[in-house]
Amino acid sequence: MFSPSDLFEIPFGDWIDAGVKDWLVPNFRPLFRSMQVPISWVLDGLDAFLNAMPMLLFAAILTLIAWRTAGRGVAIFTALALVFLDLIGVWSQTMTTLAMIVTAVFFCALIGIPLGILGARNDRFMSVLRPILDIMQTIPPFVYLVPIVMLFGVGTVPGVIATIIFALPPIIRLTNLGIRGVRSDLVEAAYAFGSTPRQVLWEVQFPLALRTIMAGLNQTLMMALSMAVIAALIGAGGLGLTVNTGLGRLDVGTAMEGGVGIVILAIILDRITQSFAERKSVKTPSLLATFKSYFSPAGRTASAPADKPAPSAR
Amino acid sequence: MATKVTAKNIYKIFGDDTDPAFELLKNGRSKAEILAETSHTVGVNDASFDVAEGEIFVVMGLSGSGKSTLVRMINGLIAPTRGEILIDGTDVASCPAETLRQVRREKVAMVFQHFALFPHKTVVDNVAYGLKVKGMAVAERREKALAALAQVGLDTYADSYPDELSGGMQQRVGLARGLAAEPEILLMDEPFSALDPLIRRDMQEELLVLQRTLKKTIIFITHDLNEALILGDKIAIMKDGRFVQVGTAQEIVGSPADDYVAAFTQDIDRSRVFSVDSIAMDPAPIELGSDTIGDALARMEDLGRDALFATENGSVTGIATYRALAAASRRNKNEDIRTVLRRDFETIAADAELHALYEKSTTGLPVGVVDAEGTLVGVVEPQAIFAQLVRGESEAAAAADKRVTPA
Known part of the structure; x- marks a missing residue:
């Protein structure tokens, strides 16, 4: 049976290979190297800080945050789970993974929220961005591990960079969605009173989109955690390395210790960040207060409406 | 009285390439024909009007008649395709963005159909919004916002959030937000349409009471002719983007320009339009x-x-x-x-x-x-x-007969 490849074949793989090895790496390696400086700065600082902190102190702080944002149940779970991680001997790896995840999410937010806002305000920009996001979300991470190693080398920082690429799309998409989803008559009203586009963004659009953006942050965080094991393939440490070590030695126990650590970290971080997205962020007078409200006890906010006569259901 | 707002032959055609549609419109083609031929929608078709200082000018029309588009062109939220709109001599249709912002901040405020209150801001912060974007200091703008709230009787709710108030109260806040910046012109886009009939009645009366002391120039949009007759010093009836008739309440009801207007006046309580x-x-x-x-x-x-x-x-x-x-x-x-x-x-x-x-x-x-x-x-x-009450009934009935009989 005839097929087009009988006539000729496209050496697609060779082209990509040559493009990366002969053009991208020799010409841009220093540029990419310099790009990893801020990441490694944040990561190293965070890693050193978390690993230097006494285990009990950190567990107490995280439990407190969980209690104030997500309620008593999550706080109890957090305390017990963190003690368990210490008892099975993966505390230090957990802190390294946490440092990687927080760094990755920090840079995702730093890049993703402005891109999402830009996309919401400019249809043409979004139409360019959307296919790129589609590629980022569907391409298997293993495909870009090799070029990352070539450009950035091996280690935890390249692992974080791979994680950023993998976890970036949700925060961009949901920021875009959140800003676009702000009621058009509110935006119109803001303009009608003489706001500049910047004032419309910061006074109306961003505060009202914040819940959706927080949902995006939660998604990004979960995706970053799921990259922990893959990032370990290119030399990142932490729980992912524990899993890979167990895998290499066919040591089910060691792999499971790392796996349980990732799962527990995921549950704690998910519950805390989800409470950000679920919080009634609309009832706050300013952006600062919105952020502040995330750190007021969940119990107090829940009982607050009782002080006033309940508004009639509408 | 001085003229505050002047619109000269304004047109609005929605679409990317408005010139062919505009030519068709000039040649007297209808809105439906132009939509079929060029897939461009005619919003406003050659509207001209003058609004004098301190006057309530009501634009009445059904949905799709272009009245909301018209009011948005006055404060530049929508740019007209052709024509000019002068506010105290400044053409808002062609002025630079910064001038337009100044006009919005100093001269023209707007009240919206669905209130459009910011749900994340307290009532007083909503009212003070126009002052905030102007750059007024916190204490001063709060004081002014509270004064505006007092005008509509809601100063005690200053620190509530909009969703804690009833619909009527929310629109009072919307009105206070419009008044806070002390604009000379108030644009009201169907402000009372989303309210219950009784509350609507109260709000209409309250607006008239306020207007007696404030003497703002008000451009009021409504789909309810009764409301137009109660409030309007001058009323424009709009159909398919065009002004069908402009006149006082007695002129509209007493001598409707065509069958379309006559059909509206049929259900009007004439005893509240005509004077002794x-x-x-x-x-x-x-x-x-x-x-x-x-x-x-x-x-x-x-x-x-x-x-x-x-x-x-x-x-x-x-x-x-x-x-x-x-x-x-x-x-x-x-x-x-x-x-x-x-x-x-x-x-x-x-x-x-x-x-x-x-x-x-x-x-x-x-x-x-x-x-x-x-x-x-x-x-x-x-x-x-x-005799006076019945005169309209018979005219309107005649007009209705003409409409059902095929020409």
Whole structure:
């Protein structure tokens, strides 16, 4: 049976290979190297800080945050789970993974929220961005591990960079969605009173989109955690390395210790960040207060409406 | 009065390439034909108007008539395709963005159909929004916002959030937000349409009360002709982006420009549109002291009236019926008219609305129309009230008949 490849074949793989090895790496390696400086700065600082902190102190702080944002149940779970991680001997790896995840999410937010806002305000920009996001979300991470190693080398920082690429799309998409989803008559009203586009963004659009953006942050965080094991393939440490070590030695126990650590970290971080997205962020007078409200006890906010006569259901 | 807002031949065509559609429109093609041919929607078609300072200009039309587009062109939220809109001589259709922002901050405020209050801001912060974007200091703008809230009676709710208030209260906040920046022009885009009928009525009255002291230039959009007639000093009826008729309430209801307008006026309570002087007749009073019974009877027969008011030195003293005068004249031709005068007459101001006459005409006697000094300037026969109420009914019914009969 005839097929087009009988006539000729496209050496697609060779082209990509040559493009990366002969053009991208020799010409841009220093540029990419310099790009990893801020990441490694944040990561190293965070890693050193978390690993230097006494285990009990950190567990107490995280439990407190969980209690104030997500309620008593999550706080109890957090305390017990963190003690368990210490008892099975993966505390230090957990802190390294946490440092990687927080760094990755920090840079995702730093890049993703402005891109999402830009996309919401400019249809043409979004139409360019959307296919790129589609590629980022569907391409298997293993495909870009090799070029990352070539450009950035091996280690935890390249692992974080791979994680950023993998976890970036949700925060961009949901920021875009959140800003676009702000009621058009509110935006119109803001303009009608003489706001500049910047004032419309910061006074109306961003505060009202914040819940959706927080949902995006939660998604990004979960995706970053799921990259922990893959990032370990290119030399990142932490729980992912524990899993890979167990895998290499066919040591089910060691792999499971790392796996349980990732799962527990995921549950704690998910519950805390989800409470950000679920919080009634609309009832706050300013952006600062919105952020502040995330750190007021969940119990107090829940009982607050009782002080006033309940508004009639509408 | 000075003209505050002027629109000169403004057009709005929605779409990417408006020129072909504009040419078709110029050639007299209809909105539907242009949509079919160029897939461009005509929003506003050659609207021109002037709004004087302190006037309430009401634009009335059904949904899709272009009235919301029209009002958004006045503060530049939508740019017109052709034409200019002058606010105190500044053309908002062509001025740079910064000038437009200044106009919005200083001169024109807007009240929205669904209130458009910011849910994440307190009531007072909502009201102060216009002042905040101007860059006013916190304490000063709060003070001004509280003053604006006090005008609409909601200063005690300053620190509540909008979703804790009822619909009527939310729109009062919307109105206060419009008033806070002390604009000269207030654009109101169907502000009361989303409210219950009773609350709507209250809000209309409240707006009129406020307007008596504020004297803003108001451009008010509505789909309810009754509302337009209650509020409007001048009313424009819009259909398919075009002004069908512009006039006062009495002009619109009294002489509708075409069948379309007539169809709207059919359901209108005409007794609240027309004033007493529209049906008042020459009083032809009996002058006590100079007119005799014979004179009075002769005049009644001439005019075909059953009763006439009697005045003495210009002031009304009573009313004489034909029957009483005739009986008196049979007894004694020279009897003093005063002995047969009825004192239970009713009077009414010339600018009162017709419905105020209902109770006063239950005796069946004519009602005296008096001016501010109490001088008799006319009379209203009870049957004239019904004649005026019925006139519109028959015209509107005729128009409705014409519409159902195929041309």
